[in-house]
Amino acid sequence: MEPLVEIKSLSKRFGPLVAVDDVSFAVDRGEVLGFLGPNGAGKSTTMRMITGFLTPSAGTVTVCGHDVVGEAIQARDRIGYLPEGAPLYADMTAGELLRFVAGVRSLKGAALAKRVDWAVGQLGLEPVLGQQIETLSKGFKRRVGFAQAILHDPDVLILDEPTDGLDPNQKHEVRTLIRDMAADKAIIISTHILEEVDAVCTRAMIIDRGRIVVDCTPGELAARSRHHNAVVLSVGAAPADELRLALEVVQGVAEVEIRSDGATAASCVVIPEAGRAIVSAVSRTLHDKGWEIDELRVESGRLEDVFRDVTRVPGSGVNPG
Amino acid sequence: MTKTAAIFRRELAAYFATPVAYVFIVIFLFLNGIFTFYLGDLYGRGQADLIPFFNWHPWLYLFLVPALAMRLWAEERRSGTIELVMTLPVAVWHVVVGKYLAAWCFTGIALALTTPVWITVNYLGDPDNGVIIASYLGSLLMAGAFLAIGACISALTKNQVIAFVVAVVVSFLFSVSGLPMVLDFFSGWAPQAIIDAVSAFSFLSNFQNMAKGVIDMRNIVYFASLILFWLFANVLAIELRDGA
The missing domain is CATH 3.40.50.300 (P-loop containing nucleotide triphosphate hydrolases)
Known part of the structure; x- marks a missing residue:
């Protein structure tokens, strides 16, 4: 058929x-x-x-x-x-x-x-x-x-x-x-x-x-997105620098993106190395440090990332019209 | 056949769904009246016939029929609806013929509304009604030829103004090719056969016989083949277009 x-x-x-x-x-x-x-x-x-x-x-x-x-x-x-x-x-x-x-x-x-x-x-x-x-x-x-x-x-x-x-x-x-x-x-x-x-x-x-x-x-x-299995979290009152240091050493973490408007209020995205699951390791680290977790979720991936990656003209950084 | 009929019904209804039909009919009848009674002096001639009426038809059609035909395809291309209709299970000729017949039928309706003039001459005198019927037939055929030219040219552009102007010019050339002003251009250097051929291609010479009530097979074949030729060109124009 x-x-x-x-x-x-x-x-x-x-x-x-x-x-x-x-x-x-x-x-x-x-x-x-x-x-x-x-x-x-x-x-x-x-x-x-x-x-x-x-x-x-x-x-x-x-x-x-x-x-x-x-x-x-x-x-x-x-x-x-x-x-x-x-x-x-x-x-x-x-x-x-x-x-x-x-x-x-x-x-x-x-x-x-x-x-x-x-x-x-x-x-x-x-x-x-x-x-x-x-x-x-x-x-x-x-x-x-x-x-x-x-x-x-x-x-x-x-x-x-x-x-x-x-x-x-x-x-x-x-x-x-x-x-x-x-x-x-x-x-x-x-x-x-x-x-x-x-x-x-x-x-x-x-x-x-x-x-x-x-x-x-x-x-x-x-x-295929770099945000696949990324962990989005926010913690009550952790100093941004300290949070970054603690998370960057977790096994399998590629990058930590911190969004915070001051020195303390911290919400961040932890991006794993390709193919790794990091949520349990990340949450363990947070517990060990004694930070209170307001939010913790795993992203399935962002289609926009993949779309931009595969359709961008190399070098120019813009899409063809 | 049912597909052509469906296109035909939609197109004919479209004239009456917009003011196009009413404006066209009113202006057609109004101009017909002026030409017949003032310029043609129907009453003053004192003859019970419709020659002054029919003699003006080529000139009336020259401008009114391209105005009717210009929207046939240009509008579909401009609005994108050509993509809707040409991706339905239809052949190009279904649509070309359906649209053309609807427009021709519409001119037929406008022409039929001139019958009060016919009634008038019958009331005032004793005209040869056979001649008048032949003239109506000739007028309708000639309108069909003007329309086929206009429809084909409309298929070549998205712009209705261009479609109108080009169609008027082409129709004009077809109309006057039998007149001395064109034939003089050829006489003197071109062989007689070419002059005769150019002259034979004229709407006017072919219509004049019919306006006098002479139905000659040659005139009918002339108009019919002209219509078929331009419809064929219309099909090609749609098939060969690339995109909208």
Whole structure:
């Protein structure tokens, strides 16, 4: 059984610019692939080639066994797509737009009404069905875009920044929806929000200057962070210098970062050498010194660290625009 | 077919969802009235026919049809909705034909609203209604040709103003290629065959026969092939675009 989405040696050039450079990967049913990367890294370009909006310069994309160039219509029948910024016909009402998309997808009569009702229910669009799209809030526009993508219950769902511009509650709802649908679909989402990868993705891929630089689970990604297994602690009244000295000699500690505004109030992050667990040794040291512990927790890792590490241009210290 | 029909319905509804339809129809009817009754002097001629009415149609279409066509693709590209529609399971020609037919149907509606003029001449006299029907058919075909040019040019740009201006110029060249001012440019050095060919490419010469009520197969083939050619170019323009 071949995977639902299979990408082989995919490249896209715009004149001299190489937007996507020899990318290969596959996504199967049950997977939620989080596509990460700086702006201009090639995330949207890759998604546009999967959905057939752009023609690849080289390489192939197969969706449910159909080549997206050679058998474009069959492939697109199986894809639901939310383009970046959720472009929609502003002069239509939300209901008209959904019925239009369902009609183009060859749904008719009772089946059409049933699918539209289902999608409307999933996204909570009932209150705005009769409203013109140009008068909708950003959050509702995004939800209409999401609804048209899932109308036909596609096997493959491509979502380009699905939670961009939503408030925290709406983000939570959309993430819940993605998780609920994940079991029987292959889903690819792109995002700038790293916590989203943790919240919904089973797999994280960082793409930079057109190439895949990381492809692993969110857990593995976090483990690559220097903050993986770091200990965050604050103690009541220990002199900062003394605290640093005491912790730096603990076995396995690589670095101690102290944040304190004076000589005494001390909260600090103890960073371990790669792969070491230091929490018990650290807490033992604190007990031995007799300092009162206000807070003590272990970090699982910071995705921002990894993101910056792998996407930084060497030497310049800034990301490419 | 159902896909083209779905695109067609959306596009036609879009005209009426915005003021575009009403503004266009009112101006079309208003200008038609001025041209027919003042410049064409329909009453003063004392003849029961609609020649003054139809004679102005090429000039009316020259500006009004590109105004109708300019938004067809340029607006989709500007607003990004082209990405929504072109990633649905449709072939490019489904969308090209659906959009085109909707716009043509709309000009047909506008043209149909001019029937009070027809009723007027029937009330005042005894015109040859066969001639008038042939003229309406010719006018609709010619509007379709103007529209195919405008739609294709709209597909080449994101900018509606550019789409409008270029479409007017191209349509103008097609309109006047049979007039002496163009033919004089060729006569004297070009062989007669080329002059005839240029002349045969004119909207005006092809429409003038139909405006007189003569339905000649050659004129119909001319307009039909022109429409097909520009629609084909429209499909290519969309297929070959890179991105939005």
